[in-house]
Amino acid sequence: MSGLSLQHVSKSFPLAGQAVPALADVSLALEAGQFGALIGPSGCGKSTLLRMVADVFSPSAGQITIDGAPPQQARREHQIGFVFQEATLLPWRSVLENVRLPLEVLGKAGRHPARSPEELVRLVGLAGYEHARPSQLSGGMQQRCAIARALVASPKILLLDEPFGALDEVMRYRMNFELLRIRAETRTTALMVTHSIEEAVLMADRIFVFAARPGRIIETLDVDLPRPRRLATLHDPRFNAIVDQVRRALFDQLPQALDHEALDV
Numbered sequence: 001m002s003g004l005s006l007q008h009v010s011k012s013f014p015l016a017g018q019a020v021p022a023l024a025d026v027s028l029a030l031e032a033g034q035f036g037a038l039i040g041p042s043g044c045g046k047s048t049l050l051r052m053v054a055d056v057f058s059p060s061a062g063q064i065t066i067d068g069a070p071p072q073q074a075r076r077e078h079q080i081g082f083v084f085q086e087a088t089l090l091p092w093r094s095v096l097e098n099v100r101l102p103l104e105v106l107g108k109a110g111r112h113p114a115r116s117p118e119e120l121v122r123l124v125g126l127a128g129y130e131h132a133r134p135s136q137l138s139g140g141m142q143q144r145c146a147i148a149r150a151l152v153a154s155p156k157i158l159l160l161d162e163p164f165g166a167l168d169e170v171m172r173y174r175m176n177f178e179l180l181r182i183r184a185e186t187r188t189t190a191l192m193v194t195h196s197i198e199e200a201v202l203m204a205d206r207i208f209v210f211a212a213r214p215g216r217i218i219e220t221l222d223v224d225l226p227r228p229r230r231l232a233t234l235h236d237p238r239f240n241a242i243v244d245q246v247r248r249a250l251f252d253q254l255p256q257a258l259d260h261e262a263l264d265v
């Protein structure tokens, strides 16, 4: 099967001699080229899920496949790109040298990239900054560089763990539209963790809403907003209706059910 598939995935971590469940029986699917968003309260296992897809560690139970292959194989074949909240660039290397790094690490094993590092630097809007050091870039520019680096080995899947969480609201929207544009060109399957409902709805084809203790999916929503998505999308009544649906799914899991009407101000 192409795309990403998780079937009945669970993960427990040992704590004080006991196995504490972080994720329980999570199943989800994304077709190749789709954009998925994970949203849910702190500690519900979103980063854990991303790390299992990236083969940082294995599930306690269940099965994960990326274009039909297990994560271990996908990682070995360098089919996974990862973007973290912090850009994690090497400070002594220039933008171009940071973007090139994965190809250097791959050495002879590296495939011929679909796009050269120079093209990717242009694609993420950093033309003219090829030789700048990370310290000479804003936070948003550093994240663009990290996105280019994640894409340089032409991965089958791009995993993003709150990539724009440290940016101010306006910069975050700018980065959202940049990422939408970049993805429209590369068509890479993507899975992003976010705490922003608006960001999830703007970016995703499919949103997975999580609850905590143990982490599990409580609702899957398909976002049928047309692409390309633009600033005007934020004013589309359907956009706001989906934001409302996600908000309700998140609020309904709180211990004291919130009175939605009382929240109207």
Ligand SMILES: Nc1ncnc2c1ncn2[C@@H]1O[C@H](COP(=O)(O)OP(=O)(O)OP(=O)(O)O)[C@@H](O)[C@H]1O
Pocket: 013, 014, 022, 040, 041, 042, 043, 044, 045, 046, 047, 048, 049
């Ligand atoms: N390596 C680990 N060892 C032990 N426990 C872990 C490990 N990684 C995560 N956990 C536990 O798993 C649970 C889920 O953590 P995770 O970081 O995946 O949640 P999250 O939804 O990404 O949270 P946040 O939104 O705050 O980033 C937490 O209870 C955490 O303490």
